[in-house]
Amino acid sequence: MGEASVKESISSLISLSHSIKSFTVKWQLIRTKLEELYSGITSVENLNSDFDPSLSTLINAILDSLQESHDLASRCLNVSFSGKLLMQSDLDVMSGKFDRHVRNLSRIYSSEILRHGFAIVVSKPSDKACRDDMRFYVRDLLTRMKIGDVEMKKQALVKLNESMEEDDRYMKIVVETSDMVNVLIEFLDSEIGIQEEACKALFLISGFDSYKPVLIRSCVVGPLVRVLENGNVVGREASARCLMKLTENSENAWSVSAHGGVAALLKICSCGEFGGELIASSCGVLRNLVGVEEIKRYMIEEDMVSTFIKLIGSRDEIVQVNSIDLLSSMCCxxxxxxxxxxxxxxxxxxxxxxxxxxxxxxxxxxxxxxAIHNLCFGSVSYLNALLSSRFLDHLLYLLRNGETSVQESALKVTSRLCSLPADVKRIMGDAGFIPELVRFLDAKSLRVREMASEALYYLISVPKNRKKFLQEDCNISYILQLLDQEERMNERSDLGNTKSLILILISLTSCNSARRKISASGYLKIIEKLAEREDSDAKKLVKKLSRNRFHTILGGIWHS
Known part of the structure; x- marks a missing residue:
C-alpha cells in the first residue's frame, strides 16, 4: 500500500508542478527526479521479492519529502513565499532529497535483483502500450544498465536495441530519458560485449536526423573513434556505421579528424584482415569527409588513392560500391x-x-x-585509357542486356561519348550503337528518350553513320511515327521529346532520298503544324523540305 500512495502522490505533484510559473528550471529538475523515483518504486514493486525492512523506512521518508514538496509547490503557485533566494535554496534542498531517495531505491533494487537472480529483463510492453508503460520499461532497462553485473547490462542493452528496432517510439523515449545517452556512450569504453550493443544502440539513434545533435553534444565521436581503433569487428562495424550517419553533416567532419578518426579509418581500409562490412562503412565515412580539402589532401599524401583502387576489385559488392563512390568524390x-x-x-x-x-x-x-561518366572525360589521355580497355564492347552489351538502372547509366555514358569528336562517333557507329539508340527512342522514361535521341543526333551528324542509319528503310518512318506520338503527348502534358526528333530529321535532310521520303510521308502536316506554333527547329525543317519540293518542280519543268 505504501508504494501505491507514493506513486499517487508523485503523480499529483508532477501534475501540480506544471502549473507553476516561477523557478521553472528548478521545478523541471525536481520533475526529472520525481519521474526517476516513480520508475524506481515501480521497479521494486515488480520484483515480487520478500519484504525488505529498509524499503518501509525509505517509503516513509519519501512520503515526508513529497509532503514538503507539495507545500513548496503550493507556495510557489500562490507566490506566497518570503523571498526568492530562500525559496531557491529550499527547492535545491528538496531536489537533493529526491536524488538521495532515487539512489537508495536503486541500491535496494540492485540487492534484490542480485539476491534473487532476476537477471532476465522484464517483458516489453505490447505494441498498443501507452507511452508511460514504454517509458517505465526504458527506465527499468536503464536501472539494470547502471546497477547490474556485466551479463545483466548486456541483456538490458540487447532488449533496448530490439525495442528500438521494432518501434521507433522507443528511440524518442531513450533520447529524452535522463542519463540514457550518456550511459550508452560510457559503455563504448566498457567490456567488448557491452561495447558492441552500445554501438548498435547509438547507430540506431543516429539514423534519425533530429537526434544526431543530441549525440554530438554528448561528445560521442571520441569514444566511437576509440572503438574503431581497439574494438572487435562487430563493435567497429557499428561504430563506423554510426560515424557514417553522423558525418552526413559535414560540420562533424573536423570532430572525427580531431579525435584521430581519419587515420583509424585509413588503417582499416588498408588492412586486408577486416571484413567487407567494416571496410565498406569506413569508405562511407571517408566519403563524407573528403569534402574537407585538408582531409582530402592528407588522404592523397598518404597514397590512399591506390588503396581504394585495389578495393574496387573486391568480391564484396558493398566494398566495390562504397570504394567507387569514395574515389568519385575524391577525384571528380x-x-x-x-x-x-x-x-x-x-x-x-x-x-x-x-x-x-x-x-x-x-x-x-x-x-x-x-564513375566513368564523372572521371574519364577530362582529357584525351583519360579517354584513350577508357577506349583502349574494350569498354565499348561492355557498354554495348549493357545497353542491350543490362537491368533498367544499369541501362540508364550506360545510356548516359553513351550520350557523353557521342558528343565527342567525329573519330569517336565513327568508332561507335561501326561498333553497332545506332540500332540500340533507336530502340531506346520509344522508352517509357522521357529522360531515357531524350538521352537516346540526343546521342543518335550526334552519331548521325557523321556522314558514314548517317548512311548506316538510312540503310534500314524503316528508320525514317519510325522517327516520324515517334514524332507523331510525342506531339500527341505534348498536347496532353507538355512532356514530349519533339525537339530532339526534329533535330534528327533536320540532320537526315542532308540526304536527298531522306528528304524525299519525309516530304512524301503522311506526317508532313504534323511538321508544318509545329512550325506554325513558332517552333524554330520545325520551321528550319519545313524550309529544308520546301527547298527539296521546289527543286523537284524545277526539275520537272526542265525535263518537260
Whole structure:
C-alpha cells in the first residue's frame, strides 16, 4: 500500500508542478527526479521479492519529502513565499532529497535483483502500450544498465536495441530519458560485449536526423573513434556505421579528424584482415569527409588513392560500391587525384567492373558507369585509357542486356561519348550503337528518350553513320511515327521529346532520298503544324523540305 500512495502522490505533484510559473528550471529538475523515483518504486514493486525492512523506512521518508514538496509547490503557485533566494535554496534542498531517495531505491533494487537472480529483463510492453508503460520499461532497462553485473547490462542493452528496432517510439523515449545517452556512450569504453550493443544502440539513434545533435553534444565521436581503433569487428562495424550517419553533416567532419578518426579509418581500409562490412562503412565515412580539402589532401599524401583502387576489385559488392563512390568524390573535382587514379590503373579497374563476364553485381556496374561518366572525360589521355580497355564492347552489351538502372547509366555514358569528336562517333557507329539508340527512342522514361535521341543526333551528324542509319528503310518512318506520338503527348502534358526528333530529321535532310521520303510521308502536316506554333527547329525543317519540293518542280519543268 505504501508504494501505491507514493506513486499517487508523485503523480499529483508532477501534475501540480506544471502549473507553476516561477523557478521553472528548478521545478523541471525536481520533475526529472520525481519521474526517476516513480520508475524506481515501480521497479521494486515488480520484483515480487520478500519484504525488505529498509524499503518501509525509505517509503516513509519519501512520503515526508513529497509532503514538503507539495507545500513548496503550493507556495510557489500562490507566490506566497518570503523571498526568492530562500525559496531557491529550499527547492535545491528538496531536489537533493529526491536524488538521495532515487539512489537508495536503486541500491535496494540492485540487492534484490542480485539476491534473487532476476537477471532476465522484464517483458516489453505490447505494441498498443501507452507511452508511460514504454517509458517505465526504458527506465527499468536503464536501472539494470547502471546497477547490474556485466551479463545483466548486456541483456538490458540487447532488449533496448530490439525495442528500438521494432518501434521507433522507443528511440524518442531513450533520447529524452535522463542519463540514457550518456550511459550508452560510457559503455563504448566498457567490456567488448557491452561495447558492441552500445554501438548498435547509438547507430540506431543516429539514423534519425533530429537526434544526431543530441549525440554530438554528448561528445560521442571520441569514444566511437576509440572503438574503431581497439574494438572487435562487430563493435567497429557499428561504430563506423554510426560515424557514417553522423558525418552526413559535414560540420562533424573536423570532430572525427580531431579525435584521430581519419587515420583509424585509413588503417582499416588498408588492412586486408577486416571484413567487407567494416571496410565498406569506413569508405562511407571517408566519403563524407573528403569534402574537407585538408582531409582530402592528407588522404592523397598518404597514397590512399591506390588503396581504394585495389578495393574496387573486391568480391564484396558493398566494398566495390562504397570504394567507387569514395574515389568519385575524391577525384571528380581534383585533377591531381584524378591523374593518380589514371596512372594507378583506376580506369581499367572500373572497366573491369562493367565487364559482363565478371562477378560484379548490377549495383556495382551502375556505380562504375557513373564513375566513368564523372572521371574519364577530362582529357584525351583519360579517354584513350577508357577506349583502349574494350569498354565499348561492355557498354554495348549493357545497353542491350543490362537491368533498367544499369541501362540508364550506360545510356548516359553513351550520350557523353557521342558528343565527342567525329573519330569517336565513327568508332561507335561501326561498333553497332545506332540500332540500340533507336530502340531506346520509344522508352517509357522521357529522360531515357531524350538521352537516346540526343546521342543518335550526334552519331548521325557523321556522314558514314548517317548512311548506316538510312540503310534500314524503316528508320525514317519510325522517327516520324515517334514524332507523331510525342506531339500527341505534348498536347496532353507538355512532356514530349519533339525537339530532339526534329533535330534528327533536320540532320537526315542532308540526304536527298531522306528528304524525299519525309516530304512524301503522311506526317508532313504534323511538321508544318509545329512550325506554325513558332517552333524554330520545325520551321528550319519545313524550309529544308520546301527547298527539296521546289527543286523537284524545277526539275520537272526542265525535263518537260
Amino acid at each position: 573535382r581534383d585533377e591531381e587525384s584524378r591523374e593518380i587514379l589514371v596512372r594507378g590503373g583506376g580506369i581499367q579497374e572500373l572497366v573491369l567492373v562493367s565487364d559482363p563476364n565478371t562477378f560484379s553485381s548490377s549495383k556495382s556496374k551502375e556505380m562504375a558507369l557513373r
